[in-house]
Amino acid sequence: MAVDAETVRRIAHLARIAVADDEVEHLGGELNAMLAFVEQLSEVNVEGVEPMTSVTPMTMKKRADAVTDGGIAEDIVRNAPLSEDNYFVVPKVVE
């Protein structure tokens, strides 16, 4: 399952990372090296084995369905690159 140039571009787009044309080949090589390394997992017999969902034997805690925090809009936007009246500002998404 070797990664080709088209796949590198598709993955980069899915990951929302811009990749320059001259980087595609190198990135593909690195991804293929990693995939070759993990390939050895195919020799493990996993028939009937449950995939791990929780590493510690505990049921997930649930808290009361109650409002415990809020009213801190200024804190929420404090680190935003661009905000206005406690709203995040982004480039136009609809024409």
Next chain:
Amino acid sequence: MKRTGSPGKTHSGAKRLVNPSSANYQVKRSDRRTSPTVSEMTSLSLAEARDGLKKKSFSAAELATAHQTAIEKARALNAFVLETPERAAEMAKASDGRIAQGKAGPLEGIPLAVKDMFCTEGVRSTACSHILDNFVPTYESTVSAQLWRDGAVLLGKTNCDEFAMGSSNETSYFGPVHSPWRRKGSNTPLTPGGSSGGSAAAVAARLCLGATGTDTGGSIRQPAAFTGTVGMKPTYGRCSRWGIVAFASSLDQAGPFARTVRDAAILMRSMAGPDPKDTTCADLPVPDYEAAVGKSVKGLRIGIPKEYRLDGMPAEIEKIWEQGRNWLKAAGAELVDVSLPHTKYALPAYYIVAPAEASSNLARYDGVRYGLRVPGREIIDMYEKTRSDGFGTEVRRRVMIGTYVLSAGYYDAYYLRAQKVRTLIKKDFEDCFKAGVHAMLTPATPSAAFGLGEKGGADPVEMYLNDVFTVTVNMAGLPGIAVPAGLDAQELPLGLQLIGRPFDEETLFSLATVVEQAAGQFTPQPWW
């Protein structure tokens, strides 16, 4: 406790440790002419400093200032990405007030360093990534909040690999940390290990009395082994992950670095504990870990996993491992050969699970809510440019591989299979524990520290192999501790790892004490 390595190879570059019960500190406050010197104070263990503060041999302010002075002199190490002298002075002053009122907490006045993966309120927290290099949290991580609750003092934020992705601290946006250790007769700059390289270097170089780290695949234990310090990764769920920058959520755990096993135990008691803000954090009471230090290990069954004997492993690693087995045996522990048959699959399974979780966790860095924004034609273009500029090459590589293994058509072949293998890795350990094994002893790393730029240039997998002995522990959610065990022929530290049953950190502290007492402590010769 023995204070130095065996005669002839002491690396006690700093002055001999000053014991607060020794004559130096027994002078009454009224007739004390001068304060203890900087090197006297930075040479104390955390426990000794705690006792000195209690006896008012020196103040928290003096202790903080001594460490700040040491930090300023050690900037060549690049261990800190942010020094917080004003915050430290403020906190130390408050500590002195509480000590005077008899209201001292368990860590009152103890100056610590915090890995830059922890969010600290009002103090820039970047995960050593360009994408967060202007981020100032409006909240405090639970683990660091508990340290301040107990009276500790923040000296600054330590350098690490970007988003904790690395084993050499070389992926940091702020540049690599230089280890305080050097090979005998050489000036080659060495890695302190990673990802918590800054924390390990700061503790080893006596710039702080302890530090926090995070460990996803070995990021506390490998740098501890490389720098001759003690580092513990607790059981998954022992420490809250709330407020720690997420890398791989099913593997990440916070833990302490210190110069002695006792100091690590003291820090663990403050760092651990339930937290309603982290649903994976265990609702279990926190034991007095310090009480486990020095406790007898007689009759404990210690597993020696045969799969940790690698082809081509340096003879010195095998030797130090044998040494460790002999020390534990002499202390009354029983050694048993065990097998963990899926060990060799832990690292490849990790390199599916961890990048997959990272690709999901790092989706939040979008240039909208916080961090870097690079303008674009429209919003997707803005996302792509921001993330391309903001992430370094290793992070980008892992996000992309994670995206690939989770993408339609590949999920079952990679991610699902890796999670099944993970179940098998965990079962290997469970079978041994069920058979009566209390803990396991292994080498911490397959080699001593390597030079900056020496590894992973051509093939990223070369760097990943560093974590071959530590990553199994994260995959199984178990506690592990790295403890200094000796020096190699080039006079670089080597560590041993002890792996425990879930939530049995106490046994690890008891066993680690045996190693520490037999091996002694190792201190780098200052060159900075």
